[in-house]
Amino acid sequence: MSLRCGVVVRSVRPRVFGKYLCSSVRAVSSLPDEKKGFLQNGPDLQDFVSGDLADKSTWDEYKGNLKRHKGERNPKILVECLTPDFRGDLKAIEKVTLSGLDVYAHNIETVPELQRKVRDPRANFDQSLRVLKHAKEVRPDVISKTSIMLGLGEVDEQVYATMKALREADVDCLTLGQYMQPTKRHLKVEEYITPEKFKYWEKVGNELGFHYTASGPLVRSSYKAGEFFLKNLVAKRKTKAL
Known part of the structure; x- marks a missing residue:
């Protein structure tokens, strides 16, 4: 069983991966009553999503309920949070990590050379890399995870260099998937990557030392097939810590 959550704090403006890849995330001043009740009474642990954690009191309540559900209801729950870059706010990163x-998941989306084309101008590769790196510095035992979409015009040398930089930042898990154009208003697909090429990048990821690499046309950051591996990795790290 897994629990995934998206996190937004007040200090961060709604952030979009450009007007191209995603719709914007809406930040609100407080958590609605129905969501508070949802947290207090126990969420559906497969589908729980939290995107409106805007103030400190609500964040503390969320964190307390998260630990309670893990400790009292099912200690085997795997909790994964997909976060924004918090505009480089290291304290926000620390709050989530702890x-x-x-x-701890944060998606870089594409290679450095295409960041301005694909993502919001406020986002950039170096800042995203700092997010992932800082999460590991705060908690070395946390599993860090990111995702790259292919087919946006990148070349092989850029993909390899990006994967290498991620591994040097101690990122544990990487997913690579095919970019698909959601609407005519979004960026066009520059190339449909072959299954063979995706298999190649999976091999490269394993050789670079990622603990887990999922690479395929339909792979996304929430790829379910990796859940079993992640649970085992979490269990091993907890055992080692003891």
């Missing part, structure tokens, strides 16, 4: 999660 909240009781198992997997």
